[in-house]
Amino acid sequence: MKSTTRIARLGTAAAATLLAAGAGLATAEQASANSYGSMSLPQLQQLCESHGQRTWPTPGGGTIVIPTEQVQYGSTGDCVAFAQKLLVYSAYNIGVDGQFGPQTQSAVTSFQKSKLWNPACGPADSVVGPRTWMCLEFQN
Template sequence: MRRLRVSAGLLVATAAMAVAGAPMAHASGNESPQYWNPICLAHGSQNWTVDGGTIPVPTEQLQYGNPYGTADCVEFLQALLGIPEDGSFGPQTNAAVRSFQQANLVRGYCGPVDGIVGPRTWFCLMAQN
């Protein structure tokens, strides 16, 4: 079982989002994610606003073979993509990211199809969940 260390600022932000009615993912792993994942966002986040909607997205950029991606954010990404969560950005995750990006090119702010999960892809993934 994982333990979560939460700062006072993160607790205030979490409480504010809960009061505002924003859906949140549970912190313990395999639950269905929504807009917020406190474990991943604790590593850093920024607000992204598109078409009048603002969502905090992770600042962590993920890509295939990236040794710097935290397992927490990769697991959150995998949950958003609906694939098995192992915390490793391997071939299956890479294929799922590219497929998601390709399917969402019509939404102009979601591209390009490069397999890199930066703010645009995070926003699109989180906005649809």
């Protein structure tokens, strides 16, 4: 429940921050790879979730809002940058550039393997799908 409330606040905070800053970024085409690294987690969350979002159950019986976009090796854009920032917040030393390359793939696989004890987190397949999104967001 606590995480669900926090995530909802993050979304509101992200909208306020983007509007106040006049950023108005809505798509990966408008946000350059250079700007992703300087963006906050709430800003990246809003950009990614602007492509689509859904409610997903958490292990504790609550729910969390996660992106609908699945990202994997070769993917680019807002949701890759959001996943990268979540991985950085989870103590992985990777760049946040919106490019899902070997470093990001290695970090995703490592994160997934560290969560295999929790069946809700899904397989270690190097793909950030619903279960990995939930585990990345729920813990941060």
